[in-house]
Each structure stands twice: as C-alpha cells, then as structure tokens.
Amino acid sequence: MKLTIHSSFQESISQQHLIILVDSEQLQNTETTYSIESLNTLIESTQYKAELNETLALINQTPVCSNSLILGLGKTAELQPAKLAKIAQTIIKAxxxxxxxxxxxxxxxxxxxHYLFALNLTQASYAFDEYKSKKNEFILEQINLIAKTTPLxxxxxxxxxxxxxxxxxxxxLGNRPGNICFPEYLAEQALSLAAEYPDLLKVTVLDEQQISDLGMNAFLAVSQGSDRPGRIITLEYQAQRQEAPVVLVGKGITFDTGGISLKPGLGMDEMKYDMCGAASVLGAIRALCEAKLPLHVVGTIAAAENMPSAKATRPGDIVTTMSGQTVEILNTDAEGRLVLCDTLTYVKRFNPxxxxxxATLTGACVVALGSVLTGLFTPDDELATELNAAGQTIFDRVWRMPVLEDYQEQLDSPFADIANIGGPKAGAVTAACFLQRFTRDYRWxxxxxxxxxxxxxANKGATGRPVPLLMQFLANRVNTNG
Incomplete structure (x- = not known):
C-alpha cells in the first residue's frame, strides 16, 4: 500500500474516492471546505450526527469529487487510539x-x-486468500492523506x-498451515529474503546434525518426535556494521500437538500459530531491509515441530542444554522454552x-492479559521503558510482568538443575524465569x-504483532543514537 501526504485534495487524480473525517461538533467546516451542496438539508433528512464511524454518502454533491463520503469521528477531543482501527476498517471496506x-x-x-492512523489504514488492507479458489477483489493501491498541517x-x-x-x-506465515509452513519452509523463506536483499542480509541455517554437535539437546528433545527436522535459522542484517547487535530470537514451533503431553483436540488447528514469534522475526527483518535502518540486527529462529511418536520425548526425561544446565522435562507441551533456552545460549556468540x-509461550499470559497487551518480562528497567514507549507510540502495547528470583524455586527439580514447568501458579512468570537462567550474560x-x-x-487470523513494536523500538534506537 502506497501512502502519500498532501495539503489539499488532488483533483487531477480521476476515478478515486474522497473520505472526509469529521468532528461531530464541526460539521459546517466540511461544507465550507468542499463546497458541499445542501449539506444541512441532507443532515436533517438523514438525521446524521457524525458519531464515531457513522457514514454519510455524498454522490455528486461536491465539485471536487463525485464519489465522496463523510465519516464521523464523534468528538475528536475524546477520540481514543483504540478506535482508529475500526475507522480504518470502515474506509478500506468502502x-x-x-x-x-x-x-x-x-x-x-x-x-x-496521524502516524498511528496511517499505520491502521495499511493494517486494515490486509487479506489472506492464498488457499481460496475465489480471490478477494482488492484493487486499492494508494491512499492519499490530506492535512494542512501534520507531523507526517x-x-x-x-x-x-x-x-x-x-x-x-x-x-x-502465521496463517499458512503446518503442512505448508514447517521448519525447512521457514529456512527457505529466510534464504529467499537474503536473495532479495543480498547487500543487507546474511543467512545461516543449522541442520539437526549441526544442532546436535553444538549440544543443543533441549531443542532436539522437541524436534525429535517429528519427521520434519528442526532448524536454527539466523538472519544477520547489516553484518558489516561494527556495533554490538540487537538480537531478536523467535519461537518457531510450526505445529504444536503438545507432544506426548497431548493437547485437547478442540481448537488444536490454531497451534499452527505457535510459530508466530519466528514469523515476527522474519517480518521485522523484512521491514528493516525495506526501511534500511542504519543499525546491526540479528534475527535467530528456533524452528521445530512438536509431535507425538515413538521417538518423542517422554515426561520425566532429562536433557543437557547447550549451556550445560540439565532440564527435567515434566511436560512436553512446555516445549517453547526448551527450543528457546538453547537458542538463547547460541546467540551469545554475537556479543549482543x-x-x-x-514467543507464543504460555496460556497463562492469555489468562492474565487477554488479547490486548503483550506480556513483557525483563529485569532491565531501562529496556522495559524503551519497549513500553515504543509500544505506546505504535499502539502495539506491552504490560510489564514480574521476573523475580522469588519465583525461581518453583522450577526446582530433585533430579536435574531445573524443571521445565513450575506448577499451576504464575505460569507465565515461571516460564520467563526459566528463560532467564539462560540469559544472565546479556541484557534481555x-x-x-x-x-x-x-x-x-469469526475473525481468526494472525495479527503480525509484535512487528510494529519491534520496528518502532529499533527506529527509536536509531533516532536516539544517530
């Protein structure tokens, strides 16, 4: 979607649609600006009040554009960012x-x-019809924004x-099913991206033999149950830059049955989304390549499929991680932290x-925060502040949760250094505490x-979050350091 900004309506562009956002208390300004004929009469006859998302069609009633629409914002002084997405959806649908x-x-x-609304317009234009025989009739290519003054x-x-x-x-990537999007497929997507941006991107893919040689046995404990081999995929953006990189690590469980600790069948189809962390890393790297932000970023993806089979890990098995710490696997459905812990050890080589x-890590986080806020866990106050600020700017918000030493004892095991679950209490917190044991050598x-x-x-589908958050965070770092 191409976006442009103008101080006034561009009448030279034919065959287009004009949407005028209006304040319910300033409707008369619209009549003056666009010379709308008989606006008062039309408002009276339709009882139009310009309430939030209320529309009024103007056909051949303004000389500047024959196809026009007034779209209400209610009282703009009371307009909240959360309402912008619905307004954008109305515009795109029309x-x-x-x-x-x-x-x-x-x-x-x-x-x-203005900035957030422009992003909302692009987000509302997304549609996924790859596997439908009848494709969406989407022809909109460009949106021209009009404002006399704007920070854009x-x-x-x-x-x-x-x-x-x-x-x-x-x-x-999130919407593609597990029979299409599996670990090797994610590796192919990374390599394709590198071929598209050869001057900006370097990609390395580790196969299971290489993963085994590194001692990443927690990762292999997840992937070994599947006929689809796991992959560690690393994309290094602007590798030639000398500064220490920001490293993004994505959980890429391309389908999660739960393994031997099998999930209930109802709704299991949505476990194709268990690789959305990996998808967000690939998405952020693509966005970086297009924006050409001047910074060094590494994206690493832990891609595996969690399946039950004769080769699958059993509850009670003990493995030695790449860090040397041993883990008792009490629940094979707590697999994300297993692929991540070895990957978090692996990325130390980049001196981040x-x-x-x-990661789509815990149902407990869904219970705590629902689908509105992403759970943020970090012992680093400055990093938490930066991520929160980026989330507020781009409206891809986070909520800081505790990651305290007090919770670590819930992960104690009588047989290994650590158990992979911490019991029924504070499940999202203990999952973060598990990961923390592998990240003490860097900011995390x-x-x-x-x-x-x-x-x-009814609106099932991947959101692409937190790509906006990650990109705003990275852009803020460029603005701060540049």
Missing amino acids: SQKKFKQISVDISTLPEKL ASAQLSLIEAIQSGQNLARD ALVIDI AHLDIAGTAWNSG
Whole structure:
C-alpha cells in the first residue's frame, strides 16, 4: 500500500474516492471546505450526527469529487487510539473493491494520531486468500492523506510502508498451515529474503546434525518426535556494521500437538500459530531491509515441530542444554522454552547489545492479559521503558510482568538443575524465569505474545504483532543514537 501526504485534495487524480473525517461538533467546516451542496438539508433528512464511524454518502454533491463520503469521528477531543482501527476498517471496506486510489482528509484528526492512523489504514488492507479458489477483489493501491498541517513526513510514511510489508509477511506465515509452513519452509523463506536483499542480509541455517554437535539437546528433545527436522535459522542484517547487535530470537514451533503431553483436540488447528514469534522475526527483518535502518540486527529462529511418536520425548526425561544446565522435562507441551533456552545460549556468540525473545509461550499470559497487551518480562528497567514507549507510540502495547528470583524455586527439580514447568501458579512468570537462567550474560527481555499473535473466532487470523513494536523500538534506537 502506497501512502502519500498532501495539503489539499488532488483533483487531477480521476476515478478515486474522497473520505472526509469529521468532528461531530464541526460539521459546517466540511461544507465550507468542499463546497458541499445542501449539506444541512441532507443532515436533517438523514438525521446524521457524525458519531464515531457513522457514514454519510455524498454522490455528486461536491465539485471536487463525485464519489465522496463523510465519516464521523464523534468528538475528536475524546477520540481514543483504540478506535482508529475500526475507522480504518470502515474506509478500506468502502473502497477496496471499487477504487485504485482514495483520498482521506484527516485534517480534523488530532495530529498526534496521524502516524498511528496511517499505520491502521495499511493494517486494515490486509487479506489472506492464498488457499481460496475465489480471490478477494482488492484493487486499492494508494491512499492519499490530506492535512494542512501534520507531523507526517516522507520518512514516517516510508517506515509505515516497511512495517506494513513486514507485518504482512508475519501474518502470511502465521496463517499458512503446518503442512505448508514447517521448519525447512521457514529456512527457505529466510534464504529467499537474503536473495532479495543480498547487500543487507546474511543467512545461516543449522541442520539437526549441526544442532546436535553444538549440544543443543533441549531443542532436539522437541524436534525429535517429528519427521520434519528442526532448524536454527539466523538472519544477520547489516553484518558489516561494527556495533554490538540487537538480537531478536523467535519461537518457531510450526505445529504444536503438545507432544506426548497431548493437547485437547478442540481448537488444536490454531497451534499452527505457535510459530508466530519466528514469523515476527522474519517480518521485522523484512521491514528493516525495506526501511534500511542504519543499525546491526540479528534475527535467530528456533524452528521445530512438536509431535507425538515413538521417538518423542517422554515426561520425566532429562536433557543437557547447550549451556550445560540439565532440564527435567515434566511436560512436553512446555516445549517453547526448551527450543528457546538453547537458542538463547547460541546467540551469545554475537556479543549482543541486548536480546529480545518473542514467543507464543504460555496460556497463562492469555489468562492474565487477554488479547490486548503483550506480556513483557525483563529485569532491565531501562529496556522495559524503551519497549513500553515504543509500544505506546505504535499502539502495539506491552504490560510489564514480574521476573523475580522469588519465583525461581518453583522450577526446582530433585533430579536435574531445573524443571521445565513450575506448577499451576504464575505460569507465565515461571516460564520467563526459566528463560532467564539462560540469559544472565546479556541484557534481555521476553515478549509473551500468546494472546496477541492471532485472533480466534469469526475473525481468526494472525495479527503480525509484535512487528510494529519491534520496528518502532529499533527506529527509536536509531533516532536516539544517530
């Protein structure tokens, strides 16, 4: 989706749609700006009040555009960021099958919301129809934003377009089923991305023999039950840069049956989304390549399939991790932390400035935060502040949860250094505490996206979160350090 910004309506563009956002208390301004004929009469006859998301069609009633629509914002002084997504969806739904270009007058929208609203428009334009015989009739290619004054500039629009591209990739990967998207497929996607951006990206893929040679036995304890071999995939963005990299680590369980600790059958189809952490890393790397941000970033993906078989790990098995710590596997459905702990040890070789892991890790986080906020776990106050600020800016928000030594004793095992589950209490916290044992040598944060990576129900589908959060965080670091 191409975004442009203009100070006024571009009448030279034919065959387009004009959407005018209006404040319910300033409707008369619209009549003056666009010379709308008989607006008062039309408002009276339709009882139009310009309430939030309320529309009023204007056919041949303004000389600048024959196809126009007034879209209510209610009282803009009371408009909350959470409402912007629905407004964007209304605009896209009204335009996507009819027009290649539309113009949206955002002059009445508070300027502090312009950036977020532009992103919302790109997000609302996403559709997934790869496996449908009848494709979506989507022809909208460009959105022209109109505002006399705005903080938006070409740099911000370019970043939004890059975020959209990365977020769409993450959503596509998440929505693809496990028989299509498996560990080797994720490796192929990384290699394809490197072929697309050979000057920016270096990719390394470890097979199971190489993984075994490194002593990553916790990872192999998950992948060994599947006929699909696991992969450790590393994408290094701007490897030639000298500064210590930001490392993103993604959980890539391409399908999670739970292993021997089998999940209930109802809703198990959604376990194709257990690789959304990996998808978000690939999405962030694509967005970086398009935005060409000047920084050093490494993305590492732990890709495996968790299946029950004669080769699968049994509850009670003990493995030695790459770090040398031993783990008693009490529940094979707590597999994400097993692939991650070895990967978090592996990335130490990059001498990272900081590491952020992204994982659909625990149902307990969904219970705690639902699908609104991503769980943030870190002992690093400064890092927590930076991630929270980025999330607020891009409205891909986090909520800081505790990761305290007090919880570590729940992971004690009588037979190994650590158990892979900590009992029924504070499940999201003890999962983070497990990972913390493998991250003490660098700055680290853990994002539990189990509630935010996809939607269930009628609107089932991957969200592409937290690609916006990660990109805003990285862009903020460039602005701070550059």
